[in-house]
Amino acid sequence: xxxxxxxxxxxxxxxxxxxxxxxxxxxxxxxxxxxxxxxxxxxxxxxxxxxxxxxxxxxxxxx
Numbered sequence: 001x002x003x004x005x006x007x008x009x010x011x012x013x014x015x016x017x018x019x020x021x022x023x024x025x026x027x028x029x030x031x032x033x034x035x036x037x038x039x040x041x042x043x044x045x046x047x048x049x050x051x052x053x054x055x056x057x058x059x060x061x062x063x
Contacts (some may be wrong), residue, residue: 001046001049001052002020002026002052002062003022003026003029003049003052004019004022004054004055005019005021006018006019006020006055007019007021007052007053007054007055008052008053008054009031009044009049009050009051009052009053010049010050010051010053011033011044011049011050012047012048012049012050013048015034015035016033016034016051017031017032017033017034017044018031019031020032020041023030024042026046027045027046028043028044028045029043029044029045030042030043030044031043031044040043052055
């Protein structure tokens with residue numbers, strides 16, 4: 001699964017997150033995670049991600 005900067009991802013815990021930095025060639029990410037009580041920036045790993053939702057601008061470039 002290829003994850004790019006600013007992709008929206010669904011975490012296995014159910015939260016939605018937005019990738020804001022890619023570290024170690026995709027071994028770790030810094031993401032803004034939306035929680036019920038607000039947004040927090042934290043590290044996430046590929047194993048934490050259930051689904052990647054590509055930003056529409058990226059989809060239109062490949063269509």
